[in-house]
Amino acid sequence: MRNGEVSYWWQARGIPPRRPSLPGATQADVCIVGGGYTGLWTAYYLKRADPGLGIVVLEAAFAGFGASGRNGGWVTAALPGSRSRYARHPGGRKGVRELERHLRDTVDEVARVCLAEGIDAGLVKGGTLTVATTAAQDARLRQRLAHDRSWGDEEGTVRYLNKTELDDRLQVTGAVGALYSPHCARAQPADLVAGLAEAVTRSGVLLYEATPVTSISPGRAHTAAGDVRAPFVLRCTEGFTAAMPGQRRTLLPMNSSMIITGPLDDAAWKSIGWDRFETLSDEAHAYMYAQRTADGRIALGGRGVPYRFGSGLDHDGAVSPSTVAQLGRILRSMFPVTVEAGIDHAWCGVLGVPRDWCATVMLDPRTGLGWAGGYTGQGVAAANLAGRTLADLVRGVSSPLTAALGGPPLAALGAGTGPLGRGPWPVRPVPHGGPPGISRPLGAYLPARPGRRPDLRHPRVAAAGERPGCLTPRRGAGYPRLYYVCILGEGFQTGSLAGSGNNCSCGYLDFSPAYFFLHNCRLGDLHRAGSPGHS
Numbered sequence: 001m002r003n004g005e006v007s008y009w010w011q012a013r014g015i016p017p018r019r020p021s022l023p024g025a026t027q028a029d030v031c032i033v034g035g036g037y038t039g040l041w042t043a044y045y046l047k048r049a050d051p052g053l054g055i056v057v058l059e060a061a062f063a064g065f066g067a068s069g070r071n072g073g074w075v076t077a078a079l080p081g082s083r084s085r086y087a088r089h090p091g092g093r094k095g096v097r098e099l100e101r102h103l104r105d106t107v108d109e110v111a112r113v114c115l116a117e118g119i120d121a122g123l124v125k126g127g128t129l130t131v132a133t134t135a136a137q138d139a140r141l142r143q144r145l146a147h148d149r150s151w152g153d154e155e156g157t158v159r160y161l162n163k164t165e166l167d168d169r170l171q172v173t174g175a176v177g178a179l180y181s182p183h184c185a186r187a188q189p190a191d192l193v194a195g196l197a198e199a200v201t202r203s204g205v206l207l208y209e210a211t212p213v214t215s216i217s218p219g220r221a222h223t224a225a226g227d228v229r230a231p232f233v234l235r236c237t238e239g240f241t242a243a244m245p246g247q248r249r250t251l252l253p254m255n256s257s258m259i260i261t262g263p264l265d266d267a268a269w270k271s272i273g274w275d276r277f278e279t280l281s282d283e284a285h286a287y288m289y290a291q292r293t294a295d296g297r298i299a300l301g302g303r304g305v306p307y308r309f310g311s312g313l314d315h316d317g318a319v320s321p322s323t324v325a326q327l328g329r330i331l332r333s334m335f336p337v338t339v340e341a342g343i344d345h346a347w348c349g350v351l352g353v354p355r356d357w358c359a360t361v362m363l364d365p366r367t368g369l370g371w372a373g374g375y376t377g378q379g380v381a382a383a384n385l386a387g388r389t390l391a392d393l394v395r396g397v398s399s400p401l402t403a404a405l406g407g408p409p410l411a412a413l414g415a416g417t418g419p420l421g422r423g424p425w426p427v428r429p430v431p432h433g434g435p436p437g438i439s440r441p442l443g444a445y446l447p448a449r450p451g452r453r454p455d456l457r458h459p460r461v462a463a464a465g466e467r468p469g470c471l472t473p474r475r476g477a478g479y480p481r482l483y484y485v486c487i488l489g490e491g492f493q494t495g496s497l498a499g500s501g502n503n504c505s506c507g508y509l510d511f512s513p514a515y516f517f518l519h520n521c522r523l524g525d526l527h528r529a530g531s532p533g534h535s
């Protein structure tokens with residue numbers, strides 16, 4: 001099994017030779033930092049709207065090196081975050097519905113550009129299935145459906161499939177029902193980002209690779225080779241943002257990990273079905289996502305070790321053996337027939353999570369600084385919408401996108417400068433005497449999935465005498481000031497703690513019941529404990 005090496009998707013098409021680096025100081029109309037979907041889509045739409053614009057994209061490694069070349073390939077219309085949180089913006093519920101409509105259209109927009117630009121990313125719009133394999137999961141599915149209905153989603157947007165209807169599409173062991181939405185396509189993510197980079201450079205955008213930006217200031221992106229001066233400098237670095245000076249707490253770098261099987265034979269596919277290529281997730285607490293790939297495999301992801309100590313980023317996509325084992329167990333439990341094909345490759349990547357779980361597009365007209373990101377793991381389509389929005393903001397165009405949430409022009413997608421605030425995570429005192437930098441709202445902003453509530457009866461919580469949402473610092477004499485956020489409950493977090501090596505483990509919302517405790521303890525204590533009940 002290969003591990004890391006960026007991703008299976010890149011290995012399958014071949015890691016590309018580097019484009020030239022920035023040769024020296026230069027000027028442009030717009031400088032974009034980061035060559036993933038966000039940066040490239042922004043460049044694409046800017047250039048199309050105004051071919052005379054001089055646009056420079058600076059990429060630290062190569063276009064698509066980040067999450068854009070490693071993701072699960074879901075081109076999904078799902079809102080990155082919770083509706084009710086977006087609805088706190090002045091646009092309210094109407095603004096959220098508008099944003100959701102734009103996201104649904106975006107799935108088709110990505111397909112349209114692929115066709116127009118000759119990008120073969122294996123895109124198939126087969127919709128998405130969320131299956132339930134237990135009665136509890138089924139109950140949650142139905143609650144989720146009721147929640148969607150309460151927001152106005154009709155049968156055409158999401159519907160329940162009973163077991164017979166589901167079996168007709170896909171055989172998942174133990175499945176009792178599913179939700180189906182047509183607003184999702186599967187794609188080969190590296191093919192998509194590579195094709196997009198080609199389209200962008202063809203249009204005259206200057207894309208410099210192997211050019212890390214060391215810092216950004218109004219009118220300038222600083223690099224070792226020299227500065228790029230531009231009236232607009234756009235930060236499109238999502239999960240890598242924490243490494244930029246001054247941005248350490250802007251977005252939490254969250255890890256997501258994937259495995260892919262060897263090619264399945266015809267008999268295996270006959271028993272599984274999956275002829276319509278829906279993307280697939282389930283309603284278990286431990287998050288998973290999967291697709292049937294164009295080359296006859298199953299690619300499946302989950303969160304594994306979701307947070308690396310000190311907002312650590314990437315190790316060329318290498319995944320811990322425990323995460324591979326966990327994902328393999330999920331795969332085999334859903335599709336026992338995949339044992340034969342084995343696992344060919346495992347990798348991971350970082351995505352960006354804002355503290356309020358709402359994606360943002362932002363441009364400050366006073367400084368010319370802008371950014372987009374924080375898609376919380378649902379950024380493939382959202383980055384296209386964000387790129388179009390950012391392009392409109394740069395051009396000063398008032399458009400349906402820049403008004404999507406009905407807020408001020410700075411706040412297009414997500415909470416912007418609205419009441420939730422979009423700046424860096426504040427370093428401020430925490431109720432209960434917790435540490436600086438992690439605020440109590442962190443917990444409040446970490447629902448497992450919209451609509452899920454903590455289980456007040458969880459025995460470990462009762463035993464520990466804690467209440468959900470309560471940050472409780474444990475102070476011990478001589479302990480270094482290291483803080484851990486972990487969660488009591490079933491799922492991956494035990495493995496995350498035990499298998500985290502020298503990482504701090506931030507068990508989080510996907511591993512509901514979402515009780516969290518803040519601990520001030522030594523790393524060794526955490527490892528010895530090996531279980532969330534003890535840590």
Ligand SMILES: Cc1cc2nc3c(=O)[nH]c(=O)nc-3n(C[C@H](O)[C@H](O)[C@H](O)COP(=O)(O)OP(=O)(O)OC[C@H]3O[C@@H](n4cnc5c(N)ncnc54)[C@H](O)[C@@H]3O)c2cc1C
Nearest residue numbers: 034036037038060066067068071072074213349378379380
């Ligand atoms: C394993 C995994 C699975 C996922 N699955 C899905 C999915 O199925 N569907 C979905 O919708 N979303 C998914 N996501 C999320 C989605 O991939 C991301 O939200 C999206 O790709 C973000 O695109 P981006 O361009 O903003 O960031 P990235 O693709 O991360 O691009 C940022 C780029 O900036 C560059 N960079 C960083 N720092 C600097 C610097 N200082 N100077 C210059 N360049 C720099 C990086 O090298 C990188 O190329 C997944 C993410 C991961 C990691």
